[in-house]
Amino acid sequence: MKKINFYSGPSILPQEVLDGTKAAIDEFADTGLSILEISHRAKPFVEVMDGARALVKELMGLGDEYEVLYLHGGASSQFYMIPYNLLDTNETAGYIDTGTWAHGALTEAKLFGKVHVIASSKDTNYDHIPKQWDLSAKPYKYIHITTNNTIYGAQWDVESIRKIRAQCDVLVGDMSSDIFSREIDYSMFDVIYAGAQKNMGVAGATVVVIKKSVLGTVKRDIPKMLDYRVHIETESMKNTPSVFAVYASYLTLQWIKKQGLQNISSVNQRKADKLYKAIDESNLFVGNIAKEDRSMMNVCWVMKDKSLEPKFNEMAKSKGIVGIEGHRSVGGFRASIYNAMPESGVDVLIRVMKEFESSYAQ
């Protein structure tokens, strides 16, 4: 039986994407070949790569000053590729530390230049997005933010992004877990990156969107595979791209386009609102993130009585729910409700929470 998949990534995919990739494993684009065995230089695949790159730009409403790349190495490789390409040894980059991934990004940047942590919520276990910033180390070559904290469940609101944008010339965003989940002015960013496995496909492909004018300003020599300019020049074909993952991402982007970002955005809001409401109304469950910063993608909560957590998890499992255990560094629960999670899936989870509550509340 098909499970209700709340895993944080790799994660749930639209049925259309599963059907499309299955069909392409049998035969891709009337080529008489499987997508798994076709050359990345064959015209039908080049069309997929070009189509996917164009569609990312279209969905983001960005112009020709931006380039879209499909790279390897996950979002984690962007933690070092960004400073490698953008930050000289004597320059300072500003980072806002809002979670494990943000912390990982700033740690890597220290290998290449100066890093100033503008704000951090580390001391309170990443339970909010800091709105007070220490900008004393200006000018920043760039400022880096992680728009959604996948692990703890805190997300930047659009207004705060606009404010930090006004404080720098170059804004870099790790959008791995909330890309294409809401309506946002993507042109606030000069660099956007995301591993595909959360909201735009399967593991193995990483999307980088970059404004060309930010490149070519560092003095160091850059190995070809780490140089954005080389990947732009070769149209993401410097070496063999992850053909299958790029194809799955292309199908996911087409699905996103068909739904429409506005529609996706309002469904996501509705899903998150009802799940948080269920948590807030409960006597057993508690949310652990500041209300105004609650993530629309990764909903985290704990139980007042920790000893009940395994029991709730067991009950959820018995109802076909998987992937709600919190990250090992946080505990409790996390329901990742990415674009592909239908509202009906969230409804099942809420029903199970209520059922559990009525059997355990005294």
Ligand SMILES: *Cc1c(COP(=O)(O)O)cnc(C)c1O
């Ligand atoms: C998952 C995630 C990462 C790591 O992605 P990989 O593709 O596994 O390297 C980085 N940043 C954020 C915000 C994430 O959610």
